[in-house]
Amino acid sequence: MFEGKTWWIVGAxxxxxxxxxxxxxxxxxxxxxxxRNAQRLETLTQDLSNATAVVMDVSSSKDVATATTQLGEVxxxxxxxxxxxxxxxxxxxxxxxxxxxxxxxxxxxxxLGRLVPNxxxxxxxxxxxxxxxAGYSGLPxxxxxxxxxxxxxxxxxxxxxxxxxxxxxxxVVNPGFIKTRLTEKNTFDMPFLxxxxxxxxxxxxAIRRRRVSTAFPAPFSWLFRFxxxxxxxxxxxxxxxxx
Numbered sequence: 001m002f003e004g005k006t007w008w009i010v011g012a013x014x015x016x017x018x019x020x021x022x023x024x025x026x027x028x029x030x031x032x033x034x035x036r037n038a039q040r041l042e043t044l045t046q047d048l049s050n051a052t053a054v055v056m057d058v059s060s061s062k063d064v065a066t067a068t069t070q071l072g073e074v075x076x077x078x079x080x081x082x083x084x085x086x087x088x089x090x091x092x093x094x095x096x097x098x099x100x101x102x103x104x105x106x107x108x109x110x111x112l113g114r115l116v117p118n119x120x121x122x123x124x125x126x127x128x129x130x131x132x133x134a135g136y137s138g139l140p141x142x143x144x145x146x147x148x149x150x151x152x153x154x155x156x157x158x159x160x161x162x163x164x165x166x167x168x169x170x171x172v173v174n175p176g177f178i179k180t181r182l183t184e185k186n187t188f189d190m191p192f193l194x195x196x197x198x199x200x201x202x203x204x205x206a207i208r209r210r211r212v213s214t215a216f217p218a219p220f221s222w223l224f225r226f227x228x229x230x231x232x233x234x235x236x237x238x239x240x241x242x243x
Contacts, residue, residue, distance in 0.1 A: 010080060011058075012080065013036075015182070018044055020200045021048060032053075036055065059099070059103055079129050084145050084182040086145075087141065096144060097144035100148050101144060105151040120166070127170045132146075134150075175215075175216055176220050177191070
């Protein structure tokens with residue numbers, strides 16, 4: 001699935017995306033790595049044995065169109081963009097909320113709009129969308145982020161429904177807390193916090209499975225997956241941050 005195959009990682013410059021690039025490189029994949037930050041991409045490619053950097057801002061349709069013309073055929077794509085600012089509806093920042101929705105969800109639509117037709121023509125390819133446990137149910141302090149990840153996860157289900165009679169595959173992978181520059185913004189306890197390297201191992205295992213949707217880490221993920229069936233007041237009492 002990885003050795004000798006071309007994988008495109010969107011959002012590869014740091015955090016989970018960077019860890020995935022290093023992991024797939026170790027598995028023998030030929031990589032295309034994309035992000036907005038050219039300097040970080042250049043540093044990353046120096047640590048990879050077979051990689052090409054394609055600078056791209058997913059919030060720009062022009063950028064996405066230009067980048068996809070440089071790719072050639074890819075066997076798999078991982079959309080690992082995760083723009084995040086903790087935000088309550090009681091302290092709404094319109095620009096930040098819109099930026100999260102634009103990068104986390106609309107960016108995926110832009111990329112897939114260019115990528116899926118080519119995969120359909122070849123009847124081959126794997127699409128991996130990195131969602132979040134925050135996308136399973138509305139959470140306090142998650143305006144912008146939670147809804148955008150929920151939309152991305154729903155998009156993955158749409159793709160899977162349409163791909164059923166093709167050889168195209170989709171995986172939706174929903175991690176919990178990962179230690180990155182973004183989670184450092186949180187002021188509350190983050191149970192089961194994982195390193196990007198640990199999370200990357202989970203993602204690769206999920207890609208190999210036949211299951212469309214995977215959430216981790218267990219048992220923390222069970223709270224979010226099955227919490228939707230709890231009384232709402234009880235669920236919010238459980239998940240409300242303890243500062």
